[in-house]
Amino acid sequence: MFRPLSLFIGVRYTGARSRNSFISVITLISALGLMLGVAVLITVLSVMNGFERELQTRILGMVTHLSVHGREPVDDWQALADRVQQQPGVLGVAPFVELQGMLTHRGAVTGVMVNGVDPQAERNVSIVGDYIWEGDFDSLTPGSFNLVLGYGLARKLGAEVGSQVILVLPEATVSPAGVTPRFKRFTVSGIFRVRAEVDSMFAYVNVDDGARLARMAGRVEGLRLRLDDLFSAPRTSQQLLDRIGAGYYTTDWTRTHGSLFQAIRMEKTMMGLLLSFIVAVAAFNIVSSQVMLVTEKRANIAVLRTLGASPGTIMRIFMVQGMLIGAIGTAVGVLLGVLLSLNISDIGHFIERVLNRDLLQAYFVNYLPSALQWRDVAMIAAMAMLISFSATLYPSFRASRVQPAEALRYE
Incomplete structure (x- = not known):
């Protein structure tokens, strides 16, 4: 049977x-x-x-995993970077300066977050260099006042590689002609396209040019960090503060894009x-x-x-x-x-x-x-x-x- x-x-x-x-x-x-x-x-x-x-x-490839900000502009960012890189889990470090303003081109106006970066170091913490649509990310050399725009910003402004755009900063300057806003002319040397919301928000300049506009020539605002485990950012943030001591504070991606x-x-x-x-x-x-x-x-x-x-x-x-x-x-x-x-x-x-x-x-x-x-x-x-x-x-x-x-x- x-x-x-x-x-x-x-x-x-x-x-x-x-x-x-x-x-x-x-x-x-x-x-x-x-x-x-x-x-x-x-x-x-x-x-x-x-x-x-x-x-x-x-999105999180463009947004900083963790950033270290100086309560005062950082004079020797490379020394700070050496100390930060001793923290386990830190894969890359890059200096930055952040500016908010408006870009204008042929009558079109749009708000923008301008990031002053070192092109080579930025590749260690961001994917922007891998998503260049036109132009060259390495064109952001000191003193060139070149600008790499997001694809969405370029479309809003009707700008392309080689176009001249004006950055207007929310800071007034007193002159014999009266109170005028600060502005600087930039040449569009590249356009990146990540196919995310950052395409309509971010623009990049050289960190030295950004520091001059922020009136902190030769210094930077802080460091951007890339982590091997982005979910460890809050824990790593506290550990970094214990390592580098007073005079600094940290922010991580969970505060901006965690929701x-x-x-x-x-x-x-x-x-x-x-x-x-x-x-x-x-x-x-x-x-x-x-x-x-x-x-x-x-x-x-x-x-x-x-x-x-x-x-x-x-x-x-x-x-x-x-x-x-x-x-x-x-x-x-x-x-x-x-x-x-x-x-x-x-x-x-x-x-x-x-x-x-x-x-x-x-x-x-x-x-x-x-x-x-x-x-x-x-x-x-x-x-x-x-x-x-x-x-x-x-x-x-x-x-x-x-x-x-x-x-x-x-x-």
């Missing part, structure tokens, strides 16, 4: 056509529902992971939780189909009991059948979900072409990013199998309680 008996009969029941076609339909719907739930969960979590990745690489990052993580969690109900609905379908199958197979169960099958064997038979439905639905759902996750960007572009609309124009990326994580796939598959197993317990227990004499009374 085939061993184990419960597995043999359970597989036979799963593959055999039911006399009641309605039960077969419910069973099929259960498998399809489980498949759909698993596929959608994997796809949605992959897209959320993609948005999280783009946030880290694009956006937390919002994406919370949305990922809530979407996963809500979409899990699809799997739960499929589990209810498994329960209903199994209960109806037990009712249909009462005579078969009674015969098996009469031949010596124990209640545990009967229970395992229907558990095997329910788990097979769950395993098939989960396996097909995982396959479909992985395929969708790997091709969701192309699918999104296809839908946009069909609808002739840019559906993601309002976001910091213009496509559907996807980052498939096998840990999520394993977790979703395990959850689906666990729910499927739980759905088989009540019908299987009910089958094991069938009394042979009562079931065969009217047969």
Whole structure:
């Protein structure tokens, strides 16, 4: 005889056509529902992971992980950099000067955050040098008063490489002609495009030119740091203050962009939780189909009991059948979900072409990013199998309680 008996009969029941076609339909719907739930969960979590990745690489790649500010302008920033680089977890250090003002060009005016940087050192803490659209980031040489604009700023101003733009600073100068704002003419020597909101906010000049405009010639405002683990920024911030002593203060990315990052993580969690109900609905379908199958197979169960099958064997038979439905639905759902996750960007572009609309124009990326994580796939598959197993317990227990004499009374 085939061993184990419960597995043999359970597989036979799963593959055999039911006399009641309605039960077969419910069973099929259960498998399809489980498949759909698993596929959608994997796809949605992959897209959320993609948005999280783009946030880290694009926005947080441009935004400083951690910055050290001097309460007074820093005279010898290289000595301070040597002390800072002794802190474990610090990968790169670069000096900076920050200015806020307005840029004007041919009558167009827009606000801007101007960063005075050393082009070579800035590559150690920012990705801006890797996203130059036109021109050259290394053109920011001392005394050149060249300017590298974000793509969004360049479009607002109608500027291009070689254009002359005027930076107006919010500082008044008293002259015989009266009180006039400070302004300086710059030449656009480059345009960067990260495809994020920073394209419409940031512009870069040489750190020496920025220091002259900020009236701190030869000095800098502080240092920008790049960390190996950006989530350790608050802890590293406190450790740095203990290392470098008084006269400095620190800020990190969690104060400026932490809320956006937390919002994406919370949305990922809530979407996963809500979409899990699809799997739960499929589990209810498994329960209903199994209960109806037990009712249909009462005579078969009674015969098996009469031949010596124990209640545990009967229970395992229907558990095997329910788990097979769950395993098939989960396996097909995982396959479909992985395929969708790997091709969701192309699918999104296809839908946009069909609808002739840019559906993601309002976001910091213009496509559907996807980052498939096998840990999520394993977790979703395990959850689906666990729910499927739980759905088989009540019908299987009910089958094991069938009394042979009562079931065969009217047969």
